[in-house]
Amino acid sequence: MSIQVFGLPVSRGIAIGRAVLVASSRVDVAHYFVEPDRAADEVTRLRQARDVVALELETLKRDLPGDAPPELAALLDVHLMLLHDETLAEATKHWIVERHYNAEWAVSAQTEVLARQFDEMEDEYLRERKADIEQVAERLLGVLAKAKPRLPLSGGGARDFAGEDPLVLVANDIAPADMLQFKGSVFTGFVTDVGGRTSHTAIVARSMDIPAVVGAREASRLVRQDDWLIIDGDAGVVVVNPSPIVLEEYRFRQRQSELERARLDRLRHMPSVTLDGQSVELLANIELPGDAPAALEAGAVGVGLFRSEFLFMNRNGELPDEDEQFEAYRSAVQAMNGLPVTIRTVDIGADKPLDRLTVHELRHEHALNPALGLRAIRWSLSEPAMFRQQLRAIMRASAYGKVRLLIPMVAHRSEILAAIDAVARAKQQLRESGQPFNDVELGAMIEIPAAAMTMPMLLRYFDFVSIGTNDLIQYTLAIDRADEAVAHLYDPWHPAVLRLMAGVISAANTAGKHVSVCGEMAGDTAFTEVLLAMGLRCYSMHPAQISSVKQRILRADTARLAAGLGALLASDDPVNEWQTLTGRRPAGEPTLIN
Numbered sequence: 013m014s015i016q017v018f019g020l021p022v023s024r025g026i027a028i029g030r031a032v033l034v035a036s037s038r039v040d041v042a043h044y045f046v047e048p049d050r051a052a053d054e055v056t057r058l059r060q061a062r063d064v065v066a067l068e069l070e071t072l073k074r075d076l077p078g079d080a081p082p083e084l085a086a087l088l089d090v091h092l093m094l095l096h097d098e099t100l101a102e103a104t105k106h107w108i109v110e111r112h113y114n115a116e117w118a119v120s121a122q123t124e125v126l127a128r129q130f131d132e133m134e135d136e137y138l139r140e141r142k143a144d145i146e147q148v149a150e151r152l153l154g155v156l157a158k159a160k161p162r163l164p165l166s167g168g169g170a171r172d173f174a175g176e177d178p179l180v181l182v183a184n185d186i187a188p189a190d191m192l193q194f195k196g197s198v199f200t201g202f203v204t205d206v207g208g209r210t211s212h213t214a215i216v217a218r219s220m221d222i223p224a225v226v227g228a229r230e231a232s233r234l235v236r237q238d239d240w241l242i243i244d245g246d247a248g249v250v251v252v253n254p255s256p257i258v259l260e261e262y263r264f265r266q267r268q269s270e271l272e273r274a275r276l277d278r279l280r281h282m283p284s285v286t287l288d289g290q291s292v293e294l295l296a297n298i299e300l301p302g303d304a305p306a307a308l309e310a311g312a313v314g315v316g317l318f319r320s321e322f323l324f325m326n327r328n329g330e331l332p333d334e335d336e337q338f339e340a341y342r343s344a345v346q347a348m349n350g351l352p353v354t355i356r357t358v359d360i361g362a363d364k365p366l367d368r369l370t371v372h373e374l375r376h377e378h379a380l381n382p383a384l385g386l387r388a389i390r391w392s393l394s395e396p397a398m399f400r401q402q403l404r405a406i407m408r409a410s411a412y413g414k415v416r417l418l419i420p421m422v423a424h425r426s427e428i429l430a431a432i433d434a435v436a437r438a439k440q441q442l443r444e445s446g447q448p449f450n451d452v453e454l455g456a457m458i459e460i461p462a463a464a465m466t467m468p469m470l471l472r473y474f475d476f477v478s479i480g481t482n483d484l485i486q487y488t489l490a491i492d493r494a495d496e497a498v499a500h501l502y503d504p505w506h507p508a509v510l511r512l513m514a515g516v517i518s519a520a521n522t523a524g525k526h527v528s529v530c531g532e533m534a535g536d537t538a539f540t541e542v543l544l545a546m547g548l549r550c551y552s553m554h555p556a557q558i559s560s561v562k563q564r565i566l567r568a569d570t571a572r573l574a575a576g577l578g579a580l581l582a583s584d585d586p587v588n589e590w591q592t593l594t595g596r597r598p599a600g601e602p603t604l605i606n
């Protein structure tokens with residue numbers, strides 16, 4: 013039966029494919045396809061892993077101390093029985109042979125199927141056996157992780173043989189660092205139960221430019237392994253097992269949206285200038301140095317935000333040292349061929365923990381309110397040696413191109429002074445050790461209302477500012493950006509948000525300092541003209557969004573837009589006010605947009 017699940021649209025387009033359900037705890041399991049003629053080898057790898065686990069369990073049982081409770085031996089027997097049971101052993105083989113999954117993926121897919129069956133059992137004793145299945149699967153995955161295949165994989169996990177259905181990933185929650193590993197993966201769409209539109213998991217999904225819906229609450233419970241899904245990333249709808257008519261309709265829309273993208277692609281290398289001759293810089297947001305070529309390809313004239321924290325995540329506590337960071341920054345700088353690269357110092361904390369915790373785990377097992385806790389510059393200043401190491405690495409990369417240094421979440425004068433002091437010390441250390449570096453402009457992210465309201469002070473200390481609207485909205489409206497329960501109140505059109513942003517842009521322009529927006533608002537075409545009206549001339553966004561924003565800029569007249577700014581900022585209902593002014597709603601008055 014076909015059902016629809018509603019969530020939040022986070023990444024545009026339509027994906028149609030079979031569901032791959034992944035438990036949050038197993039998102040880091042390797043997912044790739046094996047060539048059909050290597051399926052037998054993969055089945056052998058699985059069988060060998062099973063033999064190793066069987067031996068482990070038998071040894072454990074044999075070595076149980078004499079006074080061990082008898083339940084322990086019984087439990088090990090249950091695990092041995094499950095290991096050899098048809099429903100795990102044979103069915104796992106099926107995923108390898110029929111669907112070409114690698115052994116780890118096959119084990120986790122079949123474990124997910126069985127876990128659901130156990131969840132639905134009436135009998136409490138049987139329901140509890142789910143934990144046993146999961147423990148056996150953990151052991152198998154542990155052994156498989158150590159016994160990697162001997163032959164190299166084809167195409168980084170991409171499928172290079174024809175005739176298979178596309179796949180979409182469904183999970184309760186995915187940590188941002190885990191999402192990152194799906195870049196260039198086999199999945200053509202994503203759905204998660206939790207998350208807000210500007211949660212970092214959503215941001216990474218958007219940077220991959222494939223359709224995604226988050227905050228779909230029940231999705232991972234309602235969807236079954238292998239169900240057909242339509243993910244409508246524009247409307248935030250997931251259709252489970254669609255009827256042939258619905259499927260046809262969406263396939264048609266999918267083709268239309270591909271045509272539209274191809275049309276937009278032609279704007280890639282056109283200069284971005286408004287009708288009245290105002291040049292607008294369009295920069296790219298990147299997570300890893302490997303994203304830089306895509307930024308250039310999309311026509312970005314620099315990197316406006318390199319979220320350096322992604323280099324720090326998912327490393328089991330072992331942080332990248334100065335040289336490793338330097339190599340990463342240098343490679344991004346060199347890839348951009350002399351265009352500016354804005355490297356933000358590490359913004360760890362809130363929904364970006366160092367380890368693989370999801371937002372749900374963070375909220376329930378850790379700080380009460382991680383978004384208000386030790387994150388970004390607060391964390392960096394609490395780890396001075398680490399901070400100076402990062403500053404030195406960034407500064408060293410400046411010898412290879414144009415680097416700007418951006419500090420996240422500043423609000424207090426004491427933090428500004430401490431950050432400036434750390435930069436001065438890092439430079440001094442480089443001079444003493446004879447390491448070359450160039451001038452690096454120092455910028456502040458405006459993400460906290462307190463910073464937006466004290467612009468004269470910030471502009472005295474910083475060379476440029478960049479507005480992080482994702483956090484500015486979160487902190488202005490007291491809405492956790494990662495919480496789907498309050499997502500309807502996360503409103504970029506709120507008068508307070510617009511007034512703060514207009515104030516920041518105007519203060520920077522008046523002081524002659526460079527200002528950009530690097531939050532998600534910059535890549536959302538609903539705001540392109542609003543930001544132009546405020547006087548913004550530099551936007552930083554996911555590379556895939558650049559062409560559509562440029563299209564809006566090419567059609568805009570900044571003088572006419574600016575004439576409507578007063579009315580917009582004075583309005584209690586800015587979204588309607590703006591729609592009337594720009595002619596997207598009938599009002600009988602002249603409009604601002606040609």
Ligand code: PEP
Nearest residue numbers: 480481482483530531532
């Ligand atoms: C922002 O807050 O708008 C921003 C760009 O930073 P991040 O999304 O990484 O918090």
Ligand code: MG
Nearest residue numbers: 459480482483
């Ligand atoms: Mg931020």
